[in-house]
Amino acid sequence: MPSMESNTDTQQRILDSARELIYARSYADVGVAAICEHAGVKKGSFYHFFPSKRDLTLSMLDAVYADLKETLVMKAFAEDIPPLARLDRFGQLAAEFQQQMHQSTGVVLGCPFGNLSNELATQDETIRIRIEQIFTNLQVVIRKVLREAVDEGEIKNLNIEATAQAMLAYFEGVMLLAKSQNNTKILSQLMPAMSQIRINTI
């Protein structure tokens, strides 16, 4: 007598398990069987909902970004403080999240998008493009806050597009370094410098 109490929360459990396992390890190290076992689902069900491991990964990326947007981004970029202070708050919240994950897992996990990009960007163009789009979306958020800072006269002669890219790059780099050192202290030490980066016009 199979459970079948739930219509599509099986799909959700697969998504959640993939997210948790792949984030903690890597795409290649986490097999479909491991995802199914963690989700309490048989492999046949997996392939009923997802045509392939790659498709699951694409859906997972969308889900992680949707979650990031809802929780981290919306909270950090709320307009209750000055524009550049929102960038600092974004860095702080990200650092706090990494510290929590470090406490519960014993390792610094870094950025889920940066991790997958470095592992798969040269192997799977579709996944690479999905990650690229996510990074672009984040840059748009940063650009908006920079434009606001420029309009308020807080900064002058700023190349907004380049600076947004540079800030995101710095953010990803700090995450990567923290992961390579398995150390979250450098997050709180280095993150505040993100909002100070400037690439000027002329």
Place this chain on the structure above:
Amino acid sequence: MPSMESNTDTQQRILDSARELIYARSYADVGVAAICEHAGVKKGSFYHFFPSKRDLTLSMLDAVYADLKETLVMKAFAEDIPPLARLDRFGQLAAEFQQQMHQSTGVVLGCPFGNLSNELATQDETIRIRIEQIFTNLQVVIRKVLREAVDEGEIKNLNIEATAQAMLAYFEGVMLLAKSQNNTKILSQLMPAMSQIRINTI
């Protein structure tokens, strides 16, 4: 009739093949068999020289760093120009190398250490530590140049250790972003900002 013309250039060919293949793809995607085939070596010979794939990877990391030091670092940080200009030269040379690899392989490969760190840091502590050491060595080089700039009065009130870490983080982040976009243009656009990063004391 086996060749056996060479004593230990078999070992070198294995090292070179691993380096080329893993850099272009990933640790997990490149099997021992693929490395052997590329090196023109049988699997048994592989395990005569290396006890495991992991050990090969550790040796490979050392070889890549030794090469980086000999070519890129020594050239970039030669003392024929002012200290901060050497950082810019390092960024330029790295960008040029990425452009060459992009032309020959069709994809932006990024930093070999950053790639492996993001893929394996949570799975293999030994490899993680080796990469951490390499990053520390690079920071030492950057610190030296920053100390020189401070001594010459080019900068004041600088937190040298934190700034060196921030510059390396920025460098790695720019590499990661370029790889995720499969685009080398952002390298030349963003790299010059590396030498402008400052984390001050007080």
Place this chain on the structure above:
DNA sequence: ATTATAGTTGACCGGTCGGTAAAGTCAACT
């Protein structure tokens, strides 16, 4: 010439990989 050693070869191992197929089970609709 014999022996010791380093290096090579090819066949092989159990385990796991992503993915498939068919039978079975449930809920909803007719």
Place this chain on the structure above:
DNA sequence: AGTTGACTTTACCGACCGGTCAACTATAAT
């Protein structure tokens, strides 16, 4: 009651994974 279709279960597939082993060959020292 019978049918449909979504979902689950079980068993299975060929390919490949990292790694092993014993036999073999070349080289150099004795």
